[in-house]
Amino acid sequence: MTMDEKTKKTKKKLDLNRRAMPKQPARIRRRNFDEVALGYTAEHAIAEASRCIMCKEPHCTEGCPVDIDIPGFIKCIANGDFLGSIRILKATNCLPAMCGRVCPQETQCEIKCVLAKKNAPIAIGRLERFAADWEASQGRVEMPEMRPPSGKRIAAIGSGPAGITVAGDLIKLGHQVTLFEALHEPGGVLTYGIPEFRLPKRIVRREMDYIRKLGVEVVTDYVVGKTKTVDQLLDKYDALFLGTGAGLPWFMEIPGENLCGVYSANEYLTRMNLMRGFAYPKSSMPIKKHRRVAVIGGGNVAMDSARTAVRLGAEEVYIIYRRSRQELPARIEEVENAEEEGVVFQFLTLPVRLRGDASGWLKEIECLRMELGEPDASGRGKPVKIPNSEFILPMDAVVVAIGNSPNPLIPNCTPDLKVGKNGNVVADEKSGRTSKDRVWAGGDIVTGAATVILAMGAGRIAARSIHEHLTGEKLVAPAQPEPLLGETQSKT
Numbered sequence: 001m002t003m004d005e006k007t008k009k010t011k012k013k014l015d016l017n018r019r020a021m022p023k024q025p026a027r028i029r030r031r032n033f034d035e036v037a038l039g040y041t042a043e044h045a046i047a048e049a050s051r052c053i054m055c056k057e058p059h060c061t062e063g064c065p066v067d068i069d070i071p072g073f074i075k076c077i078a079n080g081d082f083l084g085s086i087r088i089l090k091a092t093n094c095l096p097a098m099c100g101r102v103c104p105q106e107t108q109c110e111i112k113c114v115l116a117k118k119n120a121p122i123a124i125g126r127l128e129r130f131a132a133d134w135e136a137s138q139g140r141v142e143m144p145e146m147r148p149p150s151g152k153r154i155a156a157i158g159s160g161p162a163g164i165t166v167a168g169d170l171i172k173l174g175h176q177v178t179l180f181e182a183l184h185e186p187g188g189v190l191t192y193g194i195p196e197f198r199l200p201k202r203i204v205r206r207e208m209d210y211i212r213k214l215g216v217e218v219v220t221d222y223v224v225g226k227t228k229t230v231d232q233l234l235d236k237y238d239a240l241f242l243g244t245g246a247g248l249p250w251f252m253e254i255p256g257e258n259l260c261g262v263y264s265a266n267e268y269l270t271r272m273n274l275m276r277g278f279a280y281p282k283s284s285m286p287i288k289k290h291r292r293v294a295v296i297g298g299g300n301v302a303m304d305s306a307r308t309a310v311r312l313g314a315e316e317v318y319i320i321y322r323r324s325r326q327e328l329p330a331r332i333e334e335v336e337n338a339e340e341e342g343v344v345f346q347f348l349t350l351p352v353r354l355r356g357d358a359s360g361w362l363k364e365i366e367c368l369r370m371e372l373g374e375p376d377a378s379g380r381g382k383p384v385k386i387p388n389s390e391f392i393l394p395m396d397a398v399v400v401a402i403g404n405s406p407n408p409l410i411p412n413c414t415p416d417l418k419v420g421k422n423g424n425v426v427a428d429e430k431s432g433r434t435s436k437d438r439v440w441a442g443g444d445i446v447t448g449a450a451t452v453i454l455a456m457g458a459g460r461i462a463a464r465s466i467h468e469h470l471t472g473e474k475l476v477a478p479a480q481p482e483p484l485l486g487e488t489q490s491k492t
């Protein structure tokens with residue numbers, strides 16, 4: 001074979017290959033909070049989009065809870081029509097830069113891509129991120145068509161992905177929307193949970209600015225259930241959407257959890273995000289530096305906590321997980337990133353007791369070895385304790401990241417709101433309607449801790465139902481994909 005033929009063959013092979021995401025090298029990013037993934041260039045994006053074979057009956061769209069015309073936006077990118085691609089994306093998704101960064105595409109749209117069977121699927125999320133970042137880099141954000149004012153007023157409670165989606169969809173339909181947020185910054189978990197190195201706060205602010213430009217009024221420092229109750233708001237608004245998430249952390253309920261140096265992942269990550277620990281030394285550091293840190297859990301929240309501990313300068317960082325590698329609910333990409341950054345995984349391990357020193361600071365964790373038994377309700381092997389397998393891990397800090405449930409504040413002061421297992425608000429899957437008249441709900445408050453895109457999907461469904469209720473006009477229903485294993489953060 002001549003050199004030319006060899007080059008052609010390699011090129012052909014490369015063309016089939018999915019474009020890797022350029023990243024900061026692990027040894028550098030371990031010491032900063034800058035975004036790890038650097039994003040595709042226009043050349044990368046066109047090359048990746050050109051791999052799409054434009055199936056006559058595409059399956060990728062079936063995997064998208066917000067019903068994006070995936071082949072349509074990819075085709076635009078392949079043709080270099082970036083404006084066309086962002087128009088398509090924003091027709092059904094008001095948060096493309098965020099979804100492109102954090103959605104578990106590997107279990108949603110990309111798993112359905114026909115190329116996944118032979119080669120690697122199209123990098124749909126990376127292309128979505130590219131289109132959104134390209135639009136922002138142009139310094140001009142296009143506004144969608146808006147319907148004339150309907151005279152109806154809606155209150156969306158909670159400014160996470162569910163509340164933002166409801167607000168964005170309803171304002172475009174001509175309704176007046178106010179988004180109430182308990183914290184001083186809107187964005188929900190996108191702002192207070194997901195770290196800067198995965199989702200920079202300037203991106204969240206950019207997408208929140210877009211929502212404000214659409215005309216949504218955003219009211220912060222407003223705790224529904226304290227500042228005003230649901231019933232008081234219903235006196236002023238025609239309909240109310242509850243999207244207050246699942247912000248109440250679970251603990252392991254083992255001895256020693258009240259020792260100094262034991263955090264919930266919520267506290268750990270919220271301090272770093274909202275108290276701007278990531279900007280240290282320009283900002284003060286809201287968390288003590290610990291030498292050995294163990295994070296309990298195997299989801300995205302656990303990976304985020306462990307990688308934050310690495311950046312805070314811990315010398316040893318462990319993920320302690322009671323099942324095996326295959327069952328880790330975190331995104332594969334984030335597990336790989338954590339490993340590259342030096343996080344050590346202790347699989348099939350269960351903490352049973354935390355011990356402290358004389359001053360009340362954590363000193364060590366007593367653990368048990370586990371094995372996997374028969375499948376449990378989640379379909380995964382049930383972790384079973386191995387008798388007499390106790391061992392000790394010396395540790396200075398523990399971050400508990402085993403799941404969350406909804407805060408009971410609103411249900412407690414809204415007696416006619418039906419609440420189910422773990423305090424989740426009960427809402428109809430197809431409409432988001434709750435047991436209370438004129439009140440809808442969606443996102444983590446209904447499902448328990450899940451994903452950004454499922455919260456957005458629920459927001460779209462509720463917005464459609466609210467609009468139908470207020471105007472009598474029927475809108476086309478978005479598809480409702482089944483949640484897949486690995487999407488639920490609380491599946492520890």
Ligand code: FAD
Pocket residue numbers: 102103104157158159160161162163180181182183186187188189190193194195222223224225243244245246247269300301304331407409410442443444445449450451452453455489
């Ligand atoms: P939230 O985002 O929780 O927003 C709810 C908002 O309501 C909050 O801002 C809260 O302050 C506010 N609120 C609560 N009570 C009140 C009240 N009484 N009055 C007014 N406001 C109130 N998902 C992914 O898809 N990919 C990931 O990579 C990913 N990583 C994650 C990492 C972390 C650290 C965490 C915690 C979660 C992660 N998730 C991820 C899950 C995802 O972020 C959530 O499923 C999603 O944000 C849920 O959206 P939501 O709108 O239902 O609620």
